[in-house]
Amino acid sequence: MATEILMPALSPTMEEGTLAKWLVKEGDTVSSGDILAEIETDKATMEFEAVDEGTIGKIMVAEGTEGVKVNSPIAVLLEDGESADDVASAAPAQAQEAAPAEAPAAAAPAQVADDTPAPQSNASPDWPEGTEMVQTTVREALRDAMAEEMRRDETVFLMGEEVAEYQGAYKISQGLLDEFGAKRVIDTPITEHGFTGIGVGAAFGGLKPIVEFMTFNFAMQAIDQIINSAAKTLYMSGGQMGAPMVFRGPNGAAARVGAQHSQDYAAWYASIPGLKVVMPYSASDAKGLMKTAIRDPNPVIFLENEILYGKSFDVPKLDDFTVPFGKARIWREGGDVTLVSWGIGMTYAMEAAEKLAEEGIDAEIIDLRTLRPVDYDTVLASVMKTNRCVIVEEGFPVASFSDHMASTIMQRAFDYLDAPVVTCTGKDVPMPYAANLEKLALTSTAEVIEAVKSVTYR
Amino acid sequence: MATRKTAAKAKPNVSKEDLLQYYRDMLLIRRFEEKAGQLYGMGLIGGFCHLYIGQEAVVVGLEAAAKDGDKRITSYRDHGHMLACGMDPKGVMAELTGREGGYSKGKGGSMHMFSKEKDFYGGHGIVAAQVPLGAGLAFADKYKGNDNVTFTYFGDGAANQGQVYETYNMAELWNLPVVFVIENNQYAMGTSTQRSTHSPSYWERGAAYGIKGEEVDGMDVLAVKAAGEKAVAQCRAGKGPYILEVKTYRYRGHSMSDPAKYRTRDEVQKMREERDAIEHVRQMLLTGKHASEDDLKAIDKDIKNIVNESAEFAKESPEPALEELWTDIYADEIPQEAV
Ligand SMILES: Cc1ncc(C[n+]2csc(CCOP(=O)(O)OP(=O)(O)O)c2C)c(N)n1
Ligand SMILES: [Mg+2]
Numbered sequence: 001m002a003t004e005i006l007m008p009a010l011s012p013t014m015e016e017g018t019l020a021k022w023l024v025k026e027g028d029t030v031s032s033g034d035i036l037a038e039i040e041t042d043k044a045t046m047e048f049e050a051v052d053e054g055t056i057g058k059i060m061v062a063e064g065t066e067g068v069k070v071n072s073p074i075a076v077l078l079e080d081g082e083s084a085d086d087v088a089s090a091a092p093a094q095a096q097e098a099a100p101a102e103a104p105a106a107a108a109p110a111q112v113a114d115d116t117p118a119p120q121s122n123a124s125p126d127w128p129e130g131t132e133m134v135q136t137t138v139r140e141a142l143r144d145a146m147a148e149e150m151r152r153d154e155t156v157f158l159m160g161e162e163v164a165e166y167q168g169a170y171k172i173s174q175g176l177l178d179e180f181g182a183k184r185v186i187d188t189p190i191t192e193h194g195f196t197g198i199g200v201g202a203a204f205g206g207l208k209p210i211v212e213f214m215t216f217n218f219a220m221q222a223i224d225q226i227i228n229s230a231a232k233t234l235y236m237s238g239g240q241m242g243a244p245m246v247f248r249g250p251n252g253a254a255a256r257v258g259a260q261h262s263q264d265y266a267a268w269y270a271s272i273p274g275l276k277v278v279m280p281y282s283a284s285d286a287k288g289l290m291k292t293a294i295r296d297p298n299p300v301i302f303l304e305n306e307i308l309y310g311k312s313f314d315v316p317k318l319d320d321f322t323v324p325f326g327k328a329r330i331w332r333e334g335g336d337v338t339l340v341s342w343g344i345g346m347t348y349a350m351e352a353a354e355k356l357a358e359e360g361i362d363a364e365i366i367d368l369r370t371l372r373p374v375d376y377d378t379v380l381a382s383v384m385k386t387n388r389c390v391i392v393e394e395g396f397p398v399a400s401f402s403d404h405m406a407s408t409i410m411q412r413a414f415d416y417l418d419a420p421v422v423t424c425t426g427k428d429v430p431m432p433y434a435a436n437l438e439k440l441a442l443t444s445t446a447e448v449i450e451a452v453k454s455v456t457y458r
Numbered sequence: 459m460a461t462r463k464t465a466a467k468a469k470p471n472v473s474k475e476d477l478l479q480y481y482r483d484m485l486l487i488r489r490f491e492e493k494a495g496q497l498y499g500m501g502l503i504g505g506f507c508h509l510y511i512g513q514e515a516v517v518v519g520l521e522a523a524a525k526d527g528d529k530r531i532t533s534y535r536d537h538g539h540m541l542a543c544g545m546d547p548k549g550v551m552a553e554l555t556g557r558e559g560g561y562s563k564g565k566g567g568s569m570h571m572f573s574k575e576k577d578f579y580g581g582h583g584i585v586a587a588q589v590p591l592g593a594g595l596a597f598a599d600k601y602k603g604n605d606n607v608t609f610t611y612f613g614d615g616a617a618n619q620g621q622v623y624e625t626y627n628m629a630e631l632w633n634l635p636v637v638f639v640i641e642n643n644q645y646a647m648g649t650s651t652q653r654s655t656h657s658p659s660y661w662e663r664g665a666a667y668g669i670k671g672e673e674v675d676g677m678d679v680l681a682v683k684a685a686g687e688k689a690v691a692q693c694r695a696g697k698g699p700y701i702l703e704v705k706t707y708r709y710r711g712h713s714m715s716d717p718a719k720y721r722t723r724d725e726v727q728k729m730r731e732e733r734d735a736i737e738h739v740r741q742m743l744l745t746g747k748h749a750s751e752d753d754l755k756a757i758d759k760d761i762k763n764i765v766n767e768s769a770e771f772a773k774e775s776p777e778p779a780l781e782e783l784w785t786d787i788y789a790d791e792i793p794q795e796a797v
Binding site: 006008009010011012014032033035041043044045046047049051070071155157183188189191193194195196197198199200201202203204205206207224225228229233234235236237238239240241242244273274276297298 | 709
């Protein structure tokens with residue numbers, strides 16, 4: 001049966017083109033792969049090949065014609081034994097129907113304040129009352145969490161630079177090699193891009209890797225594997241496979257290590273759908289959230305902090321202590337202002353609140369603990385009570401997580417605000433080395449106090 | 459179609475049935491890709507679409523060396539790999555058209571498709587990202603203590619990425635059961651291998667890491683199969699990775715919108731006429747009296763039907779429901795697998 005040859009789309013954006021030149025004439029026989037014509041697209045001049053074999057029965061669009069619409073017939077191809085007379089009966093070419101017209105975008109989850117229920121904070125305790133507490137450093141808490149999960153699940157393993165024989169560059173994996181052996185505690189060469197990719201592949205293959213970055217600064221070399229491979233595969237595979245794994249290591253400024261070793265990546269990772277992002281402050285959260293992270297079936301970015309590693313906190317003595325993602329912790333209740341922070345930022349918030357109390361300002365402190373998912377409701381409920389909010393983080397100010405939270409508060413609690421939301425962040429400069437400048441580049445307790453005074457008009 | 463200048467002789471050690479199977483498998487890929495090109499021209503497939511025409515013998519030969527449980531992973535030029543490992547042409551074509559019936563429910567597209575069931579791990583749009591991922595799949599198999607092998611395919615262009623060599627280093631260090639398959643089709647988009655490296659013998663680069671390898675004629679399915687069997691045997695025996703640099707050629711442009719001005723029409727025509735892998739097997743079947751012209755015509759017809767059905771399915775399958783925008787971002791259950 002004769003078929004129409006249609007004007008092809010030859011680029012992702014082409015809607016029409018110029019039929020620059022015919023390379024066949026009526027009566028020519030063609031076979032698959034022969035060039036029929038040259039077509040000018042919006043980008044280039046392309047050769048247009050035959051897909052089927054047959055004889056050119058009729059050329060319907062003369063060469064030189066501009067503005068030929070994609071999918072309009074340009075020639076008729078005859079099969080063996082047909083003559084040009086059959087042209088009239090040419091099948092109206094396969095499938096004229098173009099792709100269905102673009103559907104209207106699915107409605108985004110409504111964020112209209114009116115019909116959404118009032119935000120409720122979830123202040124349920126993380127452990128039963130009366131639980132025995134043990135003073136533990138963040139460092140030990142992280143190690144204990146990994147060890148407990150490795151005992152529990154044989155598919156969990158740790159890989160990274162110096163994690164095994166050296167016992168961890170920051171001694172987080174101390175003792176793990178002894179207990180679990182070289183099969184499960186694996187020293188890698190210094191090759192972040194490569195070993196991160198291998199970790200993600202191992203997760204595709206059914207294991208639950210913990211990939212340690214000596215610091216997150218070096219994870220920039222591997223960020224393609226983290227985002228394009230780990231975070232997006234579940235979606236791109238229609239739910240068939242993903243990367244159940246943890247990327248962890250110290251993040252943010254340590255002390256006096258300069259610009260390349262002192263960046264906070266929280267906002268970067270928090271902007272990626274498909275990742276979960278955890279940034280604990282206390283040892284109990286480090287432990288409980290790490291255990292949750294290892295069990296989570298998604299890629300989790302676990303941002304630790306070198307300065308916090310040596311700090312001691314009470315950790316509940318429980319056989320299996322976990323902390324859920326997406327549940328903020330209220331460290332201090334207060335009615336005058338809401339202080340929101342996470343990770344190392346909490347040290348400034350806590351110190352500021354103590355000093356402010358001496359001046360009669362009663363701050364409520366919320367530790368977000370996880371940035372994705374994040375507990376908006378606890379923040380909003382608090383802001384609706386205090387009507388003022390200061391957000392504290394060490395990262396850069398532009399496109400910071402504080403900005404995102406401030407914008408959420410503005411959209412969902414605008415009528416409750418008695419002052420603009422103020423953010424205290426790192427300065428918009430690469431981290432300097434000099435001690436005095438470094439101090440200036442970070443946020444500080446004094447800045448937080450000042451910000452609180454500005455929003456409480458004191 | 460033009461005939462080969464020299465009729466190939468049937469090699470020993472291949473049964474008539476196998477030869478016919480390779481012919482079928484390669485033809486399915488070619489016809490499927492031609493159809494995909496057509497649907498692209500009709501606006502039914504969007505974005506980037508990279509055809510595998512010309513390279514069919516590579517994956518068909520290697521799949522002939524694989525067993526159940528083996529895994530495969532490749533780049534965006536992935537349609538052939540999916541068909542060769544037994545994925546349903548309908549599901550593949552419907553993914554190309556972005557429909558609900560596609561392997562990724564229309565959310566992945568031509569470059570990002572997966573099948574857990576067939577151990578096909580994508581479909582990756584970032585050049586060379588699949589190389590460490592493939593080694594990671596092999597790592598998982600080694601960890602679990604089975605004898606599976608992962609075929610990790612990448613191009614001559616990808617072979618210049620740093621992560622390939624990071625992966626070589628660890629794959630040999632950890633003895634991972636991975637076959638690195640470099641599909642050297644001589645071009646990375648418009649850049650020929652001569653213009654991208656001083657040392658275009660890619661397989662030899664493994665030597666720096668202690669990885670053995672060899673160059674293979676990628677237009678000869680039996681040569682590919684034989685090399686694949688050797689590589690796989692080494693991996694299964696716990697002797698670590700192996701590199702196959704398979705010399706091949708893509709007949710079409712890099713993607714559908716490539717005007718291909720970086721090579722001459724004659725160069726392409728010469729490969730097609732003198733080295734075509736499908737024609738090669740066809741001649742073997744005919745001269746070896748394994749099949750008659752009529753037998754082959756019947757196969758052609760059969761393949762055409764399969765491809766047409768896949769195209770019909772890909773057109774009729776509805777676009778994904780709008781709610782799909784919000785699904786599969788997070789998993790809520792841990793896929794449990796025994797170690
Ligand atoms: C990291 C990265 N850089 C650039 C591109 C754009 N790009 C896509 S394919 C390609 C050429 C790759 O050639 P090759 O590896 O030889 O594979 P082939 O297309 O020949 O199969 C380029 C540059 C990309 N997708 N990813
Ligand atoms: Mg190439």
